[in-house]
Amino acid sequence: MGGSARKFSEEFIARQRERLLEMETALLRSDGSENTLVKTALNYSNHRLGDIQRALQKIDNGTYGMSDESGEPIPQSRLEAFPDALYTEREQEEQEEGK
Known part of the structure; x- marks a missing residue:
């Protein structure tokens, strides 16, 4: 993983x-009940x-x-939509496809 720290505004x-x-x-x-739907939701x-x-x-x-996988910058627009994004959109799609 490479790259230097990303510069965003303090705001x-x-x-x-x-x-x-x-x-x-x-x-x-989250509710701690034990039904299957709740267990699935809790896992997520x-x-x-x-x-x-x-x-x-x-x-x-x-x-x-910065991507946890490649160190590449994650676009600010992606971070605004998904503040917890850890990967670029391409990397996320690859992970979801099991590549």
Whole structure:
């Protein structure tokens, strides 16, 4: 993984941190019931929570906006749509396709 730290405005980073913290709080309030639908939702929530926490970690260490896979920059428009994005759109699609 290469690349140097991405430069975003302090306002953008502060807004993204707040959005990620709100998403994290919402997921941590999940219902602990045991039915299958809830278990599936909780599995998804746990995965998403991990991505949110990783994005917050990347903000703290100055690598927010850089792909975890390649180190390539993630477009700001993607981060605005998905504040917890850890990969470029192409890399995300490849992962979802199982490549």
